[in-house]
Structure formats: C-alpha cells, structure tokens
Amino acid sequence: MKRIGLFLTLTASLIAGSAFADEAAEGAIKARQAMMQLFAFNLGVLGEMAKTAVPYDAEIASAHAGNLLVLSKMSQNGLWPQGSDIGSYPDSAALPDIWSKYPDVLEKDKVLDAAAEAMNAAAGTDLASLQGAMKAIGGACGDCHKVYRQKK
C-alpha cells in the first residue's frame, strides 16, 4: 500500500479540527474496512484454487491477483486519521500501536506490496506457482493483523 497516503493522513489529521475529525474518522474506518474486505475476497478466491477446492483457472486467478496488486498500490490517504482506533471507535479493530509504531506499519506494508507483486506474477502461470505465492501474501496480512488488529 502507498506510503505517501498514510503519511498524508497522519499529517492532515494533526491539523484537522476534532469536530470534523469524528465524522471523518467514521467514514475512514468504513473505507479502510472496505479495502480489507476486498483484500479478503480476492485472496479468498485464490485460496480456494490453491487448495483445489475449485478448479485452477489462469484467467480468473490473474484477475483476482491483479485486484490484490491494485489494492496494495491504492493510496490510503485519509483512511487512518489519528485517534481512529478501537479505543474511540468500537466498530474499528485498529489498535493504537498503528500510530505509535508507524514506521513498523510501513515496513509491513512494503512486505505486502512485494507479496502482491509476486502473486500477480505467479497466479496466471499455473497452479503450482499460485500455490507457491500464497504463503507470502497470507503471511503479510497476518503479520500486520497479529500486532495491529484487535483479536476477535
């Protein structure tokens, strides 16, 4: 995901007034959850193929891997306003450490970017290539969720 988006968000949030910020935060939470939903949906289709629950189809696999790639590249400007964590917004699962350990989030984000690139290159090749790329992208999601998302 895009570095600059997150940076701009954090900067803008420190400037924005709090009355505006509450409404903005609710919209941002919905939007970032929507982004996560699309990650999950597209990764889910690839996962079904990887475990041969559905037949491998190069065109369909490429389509979903392509979606993951553009999602990973999408600007996240406005999605993570300071204070929009689970403490203030129970509908969010975002832990406050996202903001206090910000450089680490960016590092994890870069790992996801690389995994999405690799999946995009692999998914349309054959089933074995798709299967080989699953662990890295699933791991990139999990490594961030493990520390920055509230456990259910």
Place this chain on the structure above:
Amino acid sequence: MKRIGLFLTLTASLIAGSAFADEAAEGAIKARQAMMQLFAFNLGVLGEMAKTAVPYDAEIASAHAGNLLVLSKMSQNGLWPQGSDIGSYPDSAALPDIWSKYPDVLEKDKVLDAAAEAMNAAAGTDLASLQGAMKAIGGACGDCHKVYRQKK
C-alpha cells in the same frame, strides 16, 4: 469496471450448485458493497474539494482520482452471482434487473470507466478541471443506481 469479470460471474453462477451459491453470494455481496464504499469514499474527498469545503490539493486529488480509476478497472469476477439480489438477500440493494438487463449494465459501466479516466486526467491539474470532471462521474454512479439499486 471490467466487462469480463461480470461475464465470468454470470457464466459461473449458472454452473454453480445452489448450496455453494448461498455462501458465495453473501461473500460477493459484502465484497461488492466494499467496492461501492471505496468509490464513495474517494469520490467524497474529491467532492469536498470541488465544492471548496476543503482546500484544493493537486497531490491528494490525484491520489483519490487514481483510486477511482483502479476501482473502475478492477475485475468484478465473482461479485454478481445470479440470484444475489435484494429479493433473496435483504442486505443487498441490488435489483433483479441487473441480471435481466445485463447489456445495459455494461453500457453504464463503460460510461463510468470513461468518467473515471477523465477525472484521473483532470484532478491533479487544477481546481477548475477537477470541478469540471465531477458531474460526469457523479452522474455515472447515479445513472446506474437510479435503475438498479433499491431506493432507501
């Protein structure tokens, strides 16, 4: 949005068994609503700039217009299984005409694609260009919602 995605979905849905289809439909509905949420969020930021509720910023405008463009290009494979309309899934606002008037949906989709391209070209230029591109993209959303989405 991508033509082939919708075509594949419809084809696959006619083949898929109904027990599988129900669970798949619920996931598809969530995912397509997530896609719409991201359209709304990104268009919302541009709309705030267009009406000068927030200051024009070429970099931020470009980021959100770029998001709209990739959303419009995203494969929608799997998002619209036959029968996943409001009649069977009250959480969906999708009217059955989406499936019975399918070629018209594609036509409207092409209008959205063109409007997203135009916004992407305009948003980073200046405020007047952004403002000039708003009507077409807002109209493209509305023209499809008016006939294919249940009124609230």
